[in-house]
Amino acid sequence: MPAVEATTPTIRKTALNAAHRQMGAKMVEFNGWDMPVEYPSSGGIMAEHNAVRTGVGIFDVSHMGDIRLAGTEALAAVQHISMNDAGRLAVGQAQYSALLYPQGTFVDDVIVHRLDEDDYLLVINAGTREKDFNWVRDNTRQFNCKVEHLSDDFTQIAVQGPKGVNLLQKLTDADLAAVKFYWVTRGTVCGLKNILIARTGYTAEDGFEIYIPADEATSARVWNELLEAGKEFGVVSCGLGARNTLRLEGKLPLYGHEISDTINVWEAGLDRFCKMEKPEFIGRTALEKAKAEDLRRTLVGLEMVERGIARDGYKVLDEASAEIGYVTSGSPAPFLKKNIALAYVPPRFADVGTSVKVEIRGQGVRAQVVPTPFYRRPKKT
Amino acid sequence: MPYPTDLKYTKEHEWIKVDGASATIGITHYAQESLGDIVFVELPKVGAEITAGKTFGTVESVKAVSDLYAPATGTVTEVNGELATAPEKINKDANNTWMIKVTLKNPGELTGLLSAADYEKFVSEEGGH
Numbered sequence A: 001m002p003a004v005e006a007t008t009p010t011i012r013k014t015a016l017n018a019a020h021r022q023m024g025a026k027m028v029e030f031n032g033w034d035m036p037v038e039y040p041s042s043g044g045i046m047a048e049h050n051a052v053r054t055g056v057g058i059f060d061v062s063h064m065g066d067i068r069l070a071g072t073e074a075l076a077a078v079q080h081i082s083m084n085d086a087g088r089l090a091v092g093q094a095q096y097s098a099l100l101y102p103q104g105t106f107v108d109d110v111i112v113h114r115l116d117e118d119d120y121l122l123v124i125n126a127g128t129r130e131k132d133f134n135w136v137r138d139n140t141r142q143f144n145c146k147v148e149h150l151s152d153d154f155t156q157i158a159v160q161g162p163k164g165v166n167l168l169q170k171l172t173d174a175d176l177a178a179v180k181f182y183w184v185t186r187g188t189v190c191g192l193k194n195i196l197i198a199r200t201g202y203t204a205e206d207g208f209e210i211y212i213p214a215d216e217a218t219s220a221r222v223w224n225e226l227l228e229a230g231k232e233f234g235v236v237s238c239g240l241g242a243r244n245t246l247r248l249e250g251k252l253p254l255y256g257h258e259i260s261d262t263i264n265v266w267e268a269g270l271d272r273f274c275k276m277e278k279p280e281f282i283g284r285t286a287l288e289k290a291k292a293e294d295l296r297r298t299l300v301g302l303e304m305v306e307r308g309i310a311r312d313g314y315k316v317l318d319e320a321s322a323e324i325g326y327v328t329s330g331s332p333a334p335f336l337k338k339n340i341a342l343a344y345v346p347p348r349f350a351d352v353g354t355s356v357k358v359e360i361r362g363q364g365v366r367a368q369v370v371p372t373p374f375y376r377r378p379k380k381t
Numbered sequence B: 001m002p003y004p005t006d007l008k009y010t011k012e013h014e015w016i017k018v019d020g021a022s023a024t025i026g027i028t029h030y031a032q033e034s035l036g037d038i039v040f041v042e043l044p045k046v047g048a049e050i051t052a053g054k055t056f057g058t059v060e061s062v063k064a065v066s067d068l069y070a071p072a073t074g075t076v077t078e079v080n081g082e083l084a085t086a087p088e089k090i091n092k093d094a095n096n097t098w099m100i101k102v103t104l105k106n107p108g109e110l111t112g113l114l115s116a117a118d119y120e121k122f123v124s125e126e127g128g129h
Helices: A017-022 A045-054 A074-081 A126-138 A164-169 A215-228 A240-249 A283-292 B029-035 B114-126
Strands: A026-030 A033-038 A057-060 A064-072 A094-100 A104-114 A119-124 A146-149 A156-159 A184-189 A192-198 A207-213 A236-238 A296-305 A313-319 A323-333 A337-343 A355-360 A363-370 B012-019 B022-027 B038-042 B055-061 B067-071 B073-078 B099-104
Touching: A017 A033, A017 A215, A033 A045, A033 A240, A045 A057, A045 A236, A045 A240, A057 A215, A064 A074, A064 A126, A094 A126, A104 A126, A104 A192, A119 A126, A126 A146, A126 A240, A146 B055, A156 A164, A156 A215, A164 A207, A164 A215, A207 A215, A240 A323, A240 A337, A296 A323, A296 A355, A313 A337, A323 A355, A337 A355, B029 B055
Parallel strands: A057 A236
Antiparallel strands: A026 A033, A057 A156, A064 A119, A064 A146, A094 A104, A104 A119, A156 A207, A184 A192, A192 A207, A296 A337, A296 A363, A313 A323, A313 A355, A323 A337, A355 A363, B012 B022, B022 B099, B038 B055, B055 B067, B073 B099
């Protein structure tokens, strides 16, 4: 089993908590947060998932954290703690990256946004907020750069799906068509000036994430205006359940599952976001050494062949029923209508078409290694 | 009234409808609502013995795996095969979507089961809604 983050003793609430409850959302605790898992009023996880694949859905992702690094040496500081190359970012551009421990394993994965010349925003996971902030602060002290924890300043709403651009454009003066995937802009949204709008998301679909002031009244007003303006596109509110199945279909990693403090970059298959040509960053030395050695395990996609659903933590077995690995995330895939999973196995079992089994309630149930991502959004014509 | 009075209920959210020495078993409206979209049901085979209070199968939604607990002891005489391909029927009408039929070992000795009114009170306290 992968390492699991300890949960915070007090349950935290986003500024939209009352709005979710008013809508009758099913609430669950997630990494110390009281969050909606699904909305029966939207039709539940499957309907929410498919709305994002074919139309548009909105998510409260205010539990995500934000760290700002600003100052003359902000770039050098980001380069030191982040495995991707922030030197390649133009102002207004963003990139997927990770913060690593010296051993090449994960503190967290992040999106690095370059907001201005010497101004960077890292968006981090909910369960690792404090750990990440302390890590960033402690490891950037030698740089002339101010590190601020802005997590509680924003309500973050994700507007996801092929119709997301049409919905958000109704509520902003920013020219969204001009914003490319993984770029950001600023504009007036629902009458709020200078709002950060990023063309990012965690659904393997086109979409935007907006960062608005975290007060309850403003947050609820924007949430409701999105629902109202999105009616013509069939917008639904979506919870963490659909967020998880959407990201799984797109093979987007989740901290504590596909990545953790015991899994390294090569095992997780995130090579293309790790720029070894950078002369230095935390974790680089260990990764260089690990690269010269054989991988012990690698992340693969599985599709169930026999009837059964692989779940997080289930064992993966070979044909002879010997244990070879474990499932990091497993679920029915609502859009693909298959039972899929991500799993760590030794590289000799990683070829597409390899037959394995997943142990479900004591029985080895047949599965096979398939290409990933399981889902890739159609290219726009 | 989501909980018909001719059924008896368990605190694990199964219902049982007794007719002499035989009985029909399913899960409650509250159970399907808590689970969400049901995508998979695993049931015992005809001839299997089930024991009151012990698990007899599994039901899975997109996000959760949940054990099924037997409301009574008996032998399975029939299994609702439809649920293998259409488990969502349970979401649509939990009270009328049966899972298994059994011959009761001790008809008339059903203990620890709740009436509809008691079950409704129980779930209103448990679920807080």
